[in-house]
Amino acid sequence: MQITFKLLNKEEATIILPYLDIMNSQKVPMDLLKERFSEMLDQNYEAFAIYDDAQLIGCFGLWNMTRHYCGRSLEPDHVYIEENYRSKGIGKQLFEWIEVYGKEKGVTTIELNTYVENFPSHKFYNNQGFIARGYHFLKKI
Template identity: 50%
Template sequence: MPFEFKIIEKSKIKEVIPLVQKLTEHKFSDAVLESRFLEMANQNYECAVIYNDDKLIGVSGLWFCTRHYSGRSVEIDHVFIDDGYRNRGLGKQFLNWIYKYIKDKGFESIELNTYVQNHPSHKFYFNEGFKILGYHFVKTL
C-alpha cells in the first residue's frame, strides 16, 4: 500500500472533518468543525495528512509558535489514524515525517496534548520520547 504524507491544501481543509469526528466522544456538528477549521487554516496552523492512494486515512494539526520554555515549537493536535490502518507502524512513520518537516522549517521542539483516558496514545508517545511536562486545563467561557 503506497502511503503519502503531506500538508493538505487550505482549500481542502474540510476533508479532515470526518476523521476528526472519530477522534473524541465529545462531538461537534460538521458545521461547527468546518467553521473552526476554516478559521484555523488562516492562522499559524497547517494540517498534515496521510493518504492511502486517494483515501484520507490520517490527520494531525500543526500549530507553529515560539514558547519561552521550548523555543520555536510545533504543537501537534488531533492526531488520528483511521481504525483499519492502526497497529502497522503507520503512526511512527507519520510522526517521523512530521519531525523532519518541522525540523526542515527551522523548529526545534514538538509538543502535544492527549486525552487522559487515551492510554494507548500515552504508551505510543512515551515510546517516541515525549515526556510529561505539565497538565492541560480548559475552561469554557
Template identity: 50%
Template sequence: MNTLIKVIEAEEILTIIPLLTKLNSKTPLELLKERVLEISKNTNYECVGIYIDEKLVGISGLWYSTRHYIGKSVEPDHVIINESIRGQGLGKQFFRWIDNHVKSKGCEAIELNTYASNPKSHKFYYNEGYNIYGFHFLKVLREDKKFY
C-alpha cells in the same frame, strides 16, 4: 500499498472532517466545519495528512509558536489515524515525517496534549520519545460550560 504524507492545502481542508468527527463527535457538524475553515486561515497552522492509495487515513494539525522556555516549537493537534489500519506502523511513519518536516522549519521542540482517557496514545507517545512535563488545564468560558 502506496503511502503519501503531505500538507493539506487550505482549499482541501474540509476533507479532514470525516476523520475529525471520529475524534470529536460532540461538536455539531456545521460548527466543526466552520471552526476548521477558520483554523485553516491561521498563518501559524497547517494540517498534514497521510494517504494510502490516495485515500486520507490520518491527520494532524500543526500549530507553530515560539516559547520562552524552548524556542520555536510545534503542537500536533487533532491527531488521528483511521482505526481500521492502526497497528501497522503508520503512526511511527507519520511522526517521523512530522519530525523532519518541522525541523526543516526550524522547530526545536514538539509539545502535544492527549486526553487522559486515551492510554493507547500515551504509550505511543512515550515510545516516540515524548515525556510528561505538566498538565493541560481547560476552562470553558461559554455560558453552557460544555466542551465541544
C-alpha cells in the same frame, strides 16, 4: 502500502472534516466545527492528509509557534488513522516525518496534548521519545 503525508490548502482541507467529527468528543455541531476549522486554517495551523497510495486513511494538523520556554515549536493536533491501518507502524512513520519537517522549518521542540484516559496514546508517545511534563487544563467561559 505506500504512506504519504500531504499538506492541504484551505479548499482541500475540508476532506478531513469527517475524521475531525469522529474525534469530536465534545459533540461540537458540524456547522460550528467547520467554522472553527476554517478559522484555524487562517492562523498558524497546517492541515495534512495521510494517504495509502491514493486512499485517504487519516489526518493530522500542526500548530507552528514560538514559546518562551522551548523556542520554535510544532504541536501535532487531532492525529487520526483509520482503525484498520493502526498498529502497522504508520504512527511511528508519521512522527519521524513530523520531526524532519520541523527541523526543516527551524523547530527545536515538538509538544502535544492527549486525553488523560487515552492510555494507548500515552504508551505510543512515550515510545516515540515524548515525556509527560504537565497537565493541560481547560475552563469554558
